[in-house]
Amino acid sequence: MSDKKLKDNLSRVKAPSPLGKSIFVGLRLTDAVWQYAFLHRGWASQLVQRLGGTSLQVLHASSGRLNPYYQLLVVMALGSGLKQAIHMALISEQELSSGLGFGIGLFNTVFNSTNILLSVWSLTSQSPSSDASSDGSLRIQPTASVAIGVFAYTVGILTELISELQRRRFKKDPNNKGKPYGGGLFSLATNVNYGAYTLWRAGFALATGGWAWGLFNFSFFFYDFATRGVPVLDEYCTQRYGEPWTDIKTRVHYRLLPWIY
Template sequence: MPNQQGNPNDPRSEVSKKKDHIARGDYTPTHVGKATFFLLRGIEPLLQYSILARGLGTSLIHRVGLRTLPPGLPAHSGVSLIDGLGLSPYRLILLGMAVGAAVKQNIWVTALSGEPMPVGGAVAVGILNAVFNSISTYAFLLTATSASTETEFPQPALLIGSSLYVVGILTELVAEIQRKRFKANPNNKGKAYTGGLWSYARHINYGGYTLWRAGYAMVGGGYTLGALVGAFFAWDFTNRAIPVLNEYCEKRYGAAWEKFKKDTPYKLLPFIY
């Protein structure tokens, strides 16, 4: 976690600072930390490929008496790079989700985030993503939990989950790009960004993250896993991240933030919460 003690640009209580994963108002360069983040997120899809294509870890699953899906027929897209992976269409989509998440987050850490990224924080994020991605992948492989339970392709859980994933990850990315452009204008120094997608929910980036995480899990483990993962991140954001960020914004932006809360009543997802 970043060390936020003594940061004059963060007026929050020490309790709130400890709960936050980002050092608000601190723009100290952390090249090693960001490089670590970039590397860990960049190689993580290789883990998912090893599970999907090579059955990494499935021998342990079989030893406890659980069954896994057969590999399925490889996709034939006509693109040698894709076909060379030897994955079925469903497995290709799961791998694509891991790659898409890694690309999005590496865009964020290199081009959109100005706050520090210590090495410890980068490792923690890498582990978090590897764990949640692997949960979805192994849930797909297990016959008892897999969303791929029907003979026809694509299955409803795949269609719904993929839609949530695309909408969520694009919402998160576009919202962060909009805020970055606003903050890059010297005329907006000291102002909170309240336009674009942020005018629909005050923490729309968190809402986007929740959606794509739920969608990813749904594609792997069906509706139950998707609901559980979505509920977990919604709970974390509403009980930890949003309150501590709201405290920061209240103290930093004052009346402007109060007006924003009045004009934009939704915190996480438009018309829902």
């Protein structure tokens, strides 16, 4: 068995980091603007064509607006950016260097941009054919992959945000100083916020690039959290909290997602 120490991508030191956090929040809040321009200005379609693919019609023929499916994707990008900006600005107490803030922000934008690119490529796009109708309707008649993807995205985003707000409220109570939190949604899985992130990332991917891309995203993040993120955090919490953390792990049987792992 390898004795290689697992890498913790985040600092566990609590300290203000105005520059690093400002960079991260700025990148996440401007991501939706970039994704909108990527679509509306035709950059995504042009890139697909340069790569030898066939792009779909992104804009409504008469109005020049994004077709409903692509409006939905921009909203999903906006939702992910808002959630992460809220976490960084109001919840996170850990220090964040400017380099790491930029890197994590860029990482999320790259994944969102890849989703958008696949949504434009005719081979992978989940765009409903009815989006290209000429009646001006803004109704969306989603395919199964879009419907399931949006559902998984919504559940994941809300679960991640609510669980982190619940933990923040617990930590803000002076009576709970030095205690680990295992209540609320964290009573379903010790790292339910990690599992929720995996879920919404997979949902976004499913709604844009289909089942193969959705499964890849789920597997990628699930594997990283299961083999690195959860063990690293477990080691940190064991050293910091000791027996109370062990008690939580004994009571809470799952680590990422209830009834899965």
